[in-house]
Amino acid sequence: MNSDWQSSAACRSLLEDEDFFDTRESYLRALSRKYCNNCQVKSQCLYVSLINEDAYGLWGSLTPKQRKYYIRQIYKYAQDNNISVSDWSNELDEVFKLFSTLSK
16 A cells, blocks of 8 residues: 555644654544544555554554554454454455454
8 A cells, every 4th residue: 555645634734743643542532533533544544554553643543552452353353253464464455354344
C-alpha cells in the first residue's frame, strides 16, 4: 500500500504535529473525535499502523491501547480459525479483512 491515502486524511495539515503522538489516552480520544470520526481514509491509516506495529500516537482513530486490544483480537480470531498471521508483511490483506470484520 502506498502513502497516497495521507493526502486525503482529515488530519493532513497536522501529520507532523506532536499532538498525535501525545501519551495521554484521553487527549488522543478527543483528537480522534475531532479529526478521525468522518475521515475518509481512517481504515487505511489504521491498516498501516497495525502492519507497522506503531506503538505511539493516534492512527485510524485508535489510541495505542485500543490498537493493542484489536491486535489481540485479530490473533485470537486467526488462531481460532487456523489462519496464519505470524508474519504481518506476508498476510496484509488477510489481517485487514480480519480487522474489518472485528471492528464492525
